[in-house]
Amino acid sequence: MSENDEIQAETVPERPPEKAPEPHSPPPPQRDGGEILNVGIDLGTSRSAISASNGQRHLVESYVGWPIDMVAKKVLKKSVLVGTPAIENRTMLDLHRPLERGMIKEGSDKDILAVRELLGHLLRLAGAVRGTGVQVRAVVGVPAEAMRVNKQQLRTALAGSVDGLMIVSEPFAVAYGLDALLHSMVIDIGAGTTDFCVMRGRFPTDDDQRTLIRAGDSIDDMLMKLVSERYPSAQFTLYMVRAWKEAFGFVGPPQQKVEVTVPIDGRPSRIDITEPMRLACESIIEPISETILDLLCRIDPEFQEKVRSNVILSGGSSLLSGLRAELQKSMRTLGGGKIHNVKDPVYDGSDGCLAIALDASDSDWEKLAR
Secondary structure (H helix, E strand, O other), X not given: OOHHHXXXXXXXXXXXXXXXXXXXXXXXXXXXXXXXXXXXXXXXXOEEEEEEOOOOEEEEEOOEEEEOOHHHHHHHOOOOEEOHHHHHOHHHEEEEOOEEOOEEOOOOHHHHHXXXXXXXXXXXXXXXXXXXXXXXXEEEEEOHHHHHHOHHHHHHHHEOOEOEEEEEEHHHHHHHHHOOOEEEEEEEEOOOOEEEEEEEOOOOOHHHEEEEOOOHHHHHHHHHHHHHHHOOOEOOOHHHHHHHHHHHOEOOOOOOOOEEEEEEOOEEEEEEOHHHHHHHHHXXXXXXXXXXXXXXXXOOHHHHHHHHOOEEEEOHHHHOEOHHHHHHHHHHHHOOOOEEEOOXXXXXXXXXXXXXXXXXXHHHOEEOOO
């Protein structure tokens, strides 16, 4: 197969619905005479996912909103909205996207409360309901940088909702779930950050991990700017731009035109955004490639070839058509390599967190008081 054929052969899987429980869920495990529900949570800037030991899996947009006034509260008939309903009703809400670059935004009590609401919503969807006598143990995956600065805020957000907690880096969770624990590199490209983790058969250290802020959100910002410059009279929002990227995002030579419909002077009009789309999506290639090369050069020389042959691409933004092939090209200067896409970029992080939870011993858990 030629390199161009390889690029054309890539497909973008459809995203699952926000609520996607699996039937015939197994019962939670028993431990010390009590029922335990283990959950893995991938806490993402744009979307958050949960996988539970009872078989439940759910995906939620990382947005939380409160009715902005008494009229909005009367219309919505709810005191808080989470996920897609919050986005769809944002004109009536004090809307918060509480995670920025994978971390809880600083300086706002409302954002901390929003994270608590988001985590609580995920736990309820998975069946982790207080007062049922079930102990809940959660492994939460966050960007490597967030692990160093956001741990206490996450503990506070989950206090009273879970009995045990572990916080791990997202790419490590992916590696654990795939059993790629030795001579591998995971690159998790999300909305807020791109996270790297080299696995050496043990827990990764800070030297084994990197976090870049060039990821899905930076693509959205650049695409918005480029389209605005090319079509100054066009009217569109960041939510529309994000949807365009997720539907048509690509790197490399375009296979077809990317055209979208937007209002211009109040009239629906078709515009060609092929070149802005390519430039925006390709903006993440260079920083990711440079980080791959830097991490590879730091690996013991006798193991470098093994790691080069086992680079794993995960995360929602890894779905850009042609991205894997372009990143693989960047490894030629070190003798080449092989990049693999995960089969399920939506749930690979939360599934990995759940795998860690299921394997953890009692002493591994940080106890959180209710």
